Amino acid sequence: MNQPLAERIRPKTLDDYISQQHLVGETGALTKQIKQGVIPSLIFWGPPGTGKTTLANIIANESDRPFYTLSAISSGVKDVREVIDKAKQSGGLFTTKNPILFIDEIHRFSKSQQDSLLGAVEKGWVTLVGATTENPSFEVIPALLSRCQVYVLNSFGKEDLTALLERAMKTDEVLSKKKIKLKETEALMRLSGGDARKLLNIFELLINSEDSDEVVITNDMVLSRVQKNTVLYDKTGEQHYDIISAFIKSIRGSDPNAAVYWLARMVEGGEDVKFIARRMLILASEDIGNANPTALVIANNTFQAVSTIGYPESRIILSQCAIYLATSPKSNASYMAIKKAQSLVKQTGDLSVPLSIRNAPTKLMKDLGYGQEYQYAHDHTNNFVSHEFLPEEIANTRLYEPGDNSREKAQRDFLKHRWKDKYGY
Numbered sequence: 063m064n065q066p067l068a069e070r071i072r073p074k075t076l077d078d079y080i081s082q083q084h085l086v087g088e089t090g091a092l093t094k095q096i097k098q099g100v101i102p103s104l105i106f107w108g109p110p111g112t113g114k115t116t117l118a119n120i121i122a123n124e125s126d127r128p129f130y131t132l133s134a135i136s137s138g139v140k141d142v143r144e145v146i147d148k149a150k151q152s153g154g155l156f157t158t159k160n161p162i163l164f165i166d167e168i169h170r171f172s173k174s175q176q177d178s179l180l181g182a183v184e185k186g187w188v189t190l191v192g193a194t195t196e197n198p199s200f201e202v203i204p205a206l207l208s209r210c211q212v213y214v215l216n217s218f219g220k221e222d223l224t225a226l227l228e229r230a231m232k233t234d235e236v237l238s239k240k241k242i243k244l245k246e247t248e249a250l251m252r253l254s255g256g257d258a259r260k261l262l263n264i265f266e267l268l269i270n271s272e273d274s275d276e277v278v279i280t281n282d283m284v285l286s287r288v289q290k291n292t293v294l295y296d297k298t299g300e301q302h303y304d305i306i307s308a309f310i311k312s313i314r315g316s317d318p319n320a321a322v323y324w325l326a327r328m329v330e331g332g333e334d335v336k337f338i339a340r341r342m343l344i345l346a347s348e349d350i351g352n353a354n355p356t357a358l359v360i361a362n363n364t365f366q367a368v369s370t371i372g373y374p375e376s377r378i379i380l381s382q383c384a385i386y387l388a389t390s391p392k393s394n395a396s397y398m399a400i401k402k403a404q405s406l407v408k409q410t411g412d413l414s415v416p417l418s419i420r421n422a423p424t425k426l427m428k429d430l431g432y433g434q435e436y437q438y439a440h441d442h443t444n445n446f447v448s449h450e451f452l453p454e455e456i457a458n459t460r461l462y463e464p465g466d467n468s469r470e471k472a473q474r475d476f477l478k479h480r481w482k483d484k485y486g487y
Contacts (some may be wrong), residue, residue: 067237067266068259071230072116076124080229081222081258082113082215091213092121099125103183103190105168105198105207108215111257114193117215118164121191128161130188134170139178146182161188168192169201176203183209217256226258227265237269241276249284264288302333306341309384313342314349318388325377325384335376339365342383353393353467360386393465402461413453446480460485 073079076086076096085092095101101121106114122129130145149161163182165171182188183206190210194201198212218226227244231237254261264284269277271287305327312320328338339361346361364383368376422433437447450457464470464477477487 066263067230067234068262070236071234071262073120074123076120079113079117079120080225081218082117085213085215086117096121096124099127101125101127101162101189101191102211103188103209104211104213105190105192105194105202106213106215107194107196107198109217109257110195111254111259111261112215112217113258114215115164115166118162118191118193122162122164125162127189129164130161131164131166134165134167134175137165137175139175142175142178146179146187149182149188160186162191163188164191164193166193167195169194169196169198173203176206180205180209218254218258218261219256220251223251223254223256223258223261226261230262230265239275240269242269243276243278245278246281246284247279249281249288250279253284253288305331306333306338309338310341310345313345313384313388314392316388316392318385321384321388322381325380329373329377329380332373335368335372335380336365338380339368339383342380342387346387348397349392349394350387350390351393351396351465352470352473353391353395353465354469357387357390391467391469393467393470395463395465395470399462406456406459406461410453410456413455416450416453418449419451448480448484458484460487 076093079086082090084090086096087093106117108114118131119129128149130149132141132145145163149163163179165179168176179190183190190206192198192202192210198207198210202210224244224247227247227250231240231242250261250264253264268279268284268287305324309321309324309328312324325338343358343361343365346357350357360383364379367379371379417431418433418435420427420432422428427433437449439445439447441447452459464474474487477485481487
């Protein structure tokens with residue numbers, strides 16, 4: 063058969079549908095609606111191979127509705143309008159059998175293409191079912207999103223993937239004629255990454271690679287025939303933001319193990335080395351700061367180094383920096399200080415610079431009092447003299463709060479000796 067295994071065993075009814083029990087299980091969010099045939103316009107959001115297209119087909123079958131399908135990759139506004147015209151003729155307003163329009167990869171539709179759907183969805187000419195691997199909040203226009211319910215589909219778990227393999231061996235016309243034994247499945251599960259379609263494609267490849275009708279699936283057999291697992295990582299999509307977020311939060315949380323794992327996910331996905339290094343450079347100041355000032359130096363040197371070297375060697379430098387940052391003491395005191403200062407500036411506006419600390423390059427400025435009463439710190443004991451450097455309206459405002467780490471405790475002691483009476487350190 064030329065038809066792929068995943069297509070041959072695609073379930074036709076809700077009873078045969080595996081996984082997504084939170085949606086179509088006994089108490090699933092969609093189960094009752096599908097059984098009653100009252101289907102709202104909706105968007106299925108989830109990773110590849112989680113059954114979005116299959117579920118859309120089942121909904122159409124179970125509710126006995128006309129079913130139209132478009133791919134956002136190959137369809138334009140003209141195609142959308144043609145389908146809507148057909149839908150208006152076969153269904154329409156106030157009918158319980160209005161057609162279902164399924165749009166695969168709806169996130170690839172342009173704004174104008176999505177706009178062309180609004181009228182049909184709002185007037186009930188079609189029930190829209192969109193499928194996307196990207197966050198609809200970013201990829202679907204608000205007007206269309208507000209007219210749809212969003213349902214999240216999750217990657218398949220081990221039990222679901224095992225059940226899928228068992229069904230394939232039992233019900234598929236080709237595989238059911240062979241004697242297949244699943245002796246070990248760890249490698250299969252790992253390589254699939256929770257993607258049911260990918261699992262079935264790999265499984266079919268393994269079966270077809272054997273001349274005998276008796277096939278024993280082991281981890282070694284799987285790994286020897288499947289050269290490399292393609293890492294799921296879209297450098298322009300939500301994965302890009304989710305994984306860098308996990309990476310940064312792992313470093314902030316002082317977990318070097320998680321940090322290098324998420325780093326490896328980005329490296330294997332071909333993420334831009336400068337992007338990774340740039341984010342660590344920001345973190346070195348935002349989350350470590352003066353708790354370990356050397357972190358900023360290390361991060362900056364890392365950025366310079368990977369900009370020169372690139373892959374594959376730069377992965378080592380990135381790993382060294384990530385581990386160093388993760389195991390450094392943490393403080394966001396500098397970040398919080400500038401945040402408070404900016405908020406104060408927005409509240410108080412352009413306050414005048416005190417005359418004593420203004421620049422006085424001309425005689426007129428000196429005559430006006432610019433720079434008068436300023437005391438040069440180096441002329442005093444310990445290079446310090448108490449002075450007012452803030453505008454009068456916000457005098458004595460404390461913006462910097464040293465963190466609870468050895469370096470910033472030393473800074474607090476320093477400030478206590480000089481500014482205890484003024485700022486209350």
